[in-house]
Amino acid sequence: MHVLVFDSGVGGLSVLEQLQQRNPNMQYSYLFDNLYFPYGELDDQQLITRVVELLTKAVNKFNPDLVVVACNSASTLSLPSLRETLSIPIVGVVPAIKSAANKSITRHFGVLATPGTVERSYTEQLIADFAKDCRVELLGSTLLVQLAEQKLAGESIALEDVKQALASWLLFDDLDCVVLGCTHFPLLKDEIQQVLGERVCLVDSGAAIANRVHSLLSTNEALNLSQKKAEAHAYCTMHPANSSLLKQLQAYQLSSLQLFT
Structure with missing residues (x-):
């Protein structure tokens, strides 16, 4: 096959x-x-x-x-x-919004994707279908996509750049789950986890x-x-x-x- x-x-x-x-x-x-x-x-x-x-x-x-x-x-x-x-x-x-809604204890989670994905009605519909009782943060980042490409190409990446991309979410103390809504982002899973902390569960498809x-x-x-x-x-x-x-x-x-x- x-x-x-x-x-x-x-x-x-x-x-x-x-x-x-x-x-x-x-x-x-x-x-x-x-x-x-x-x-x-x-x-x-x-x-x-x-x-x-x-x-x-x-x-x-x-x-x-x-x-x-x-x-x-x-x-x-x-x-x-x-x-x-x-x-x-x-x-x-597709972004694993259903899985995140099932895992989130605080009912507050984030969807990290490309700018195009977070703006599309498809993503809005997934939230309406599977997470209507949750507070969902949407964050689109092209920088993280580029960092993932650099990392796989053997180039070093700065943790500070990852922190910069996620800065707005560091203000939330009850965000307990993040959907890695771009297939590039699992390549940065260690860095994203380090920035967000172990209390945040990372979910991908x-x-x-x-x-x-x-x-x-x-x-x-x-x-x-x-x-x-x-x-x-x-x-x-x-x-x-x-x-x-x-x-x-x-x-x-x-x-x-x-x-x-």
Whole structure:
């Protein structure tokens, strides 16, 4: 079985890691659209058109059994169009607001995402559906996305920058849960936890996505049959500026990085 994992940058690696742990025998392709990174700053229609065109091309090339759109910005906008265009299952990532509402004791939690995600009606609807009895803080940060990319590329990041991004939340003494509503943010989980303190529970969608993929593909008899050794390869839409990226990708069992054309 072959799963295509897609994001605008390296944030989707946090989802890929969960997928590999839950489904270690599958083949994986990781495609990141660094030519158009970051997606959170694109016009809505531009983002939809780009994602549909790129993933249609990628599905034709890689012939995967399932696609994971490991990007909150892309998922909240492009899933309907993708499902109309592609015939294979599409699994999206949405902020884990339901999980946070279930975990929060104080009924006061935060949603940390890209500016585009926190402003979209999709996020508002998730809050209305699953957290209407909670006080929900919304915070959009492009800086944290950039810091996550830098960290994975092997560059050092300053904890003070993370603190600056989260400064407005440090004033709350009863915020007990934070949704990592961008797949980049689990890459900064240690730094975010250090800034917010251990009393704050961090929630992301990675494990839930891995379980969903398993449930969709486990009914396929081929999943239980012997197959070639699991492999994972990375593809980008523009040559990365940082040459150490391949070394960092290898930590996620990605054995190669190629240009997707």
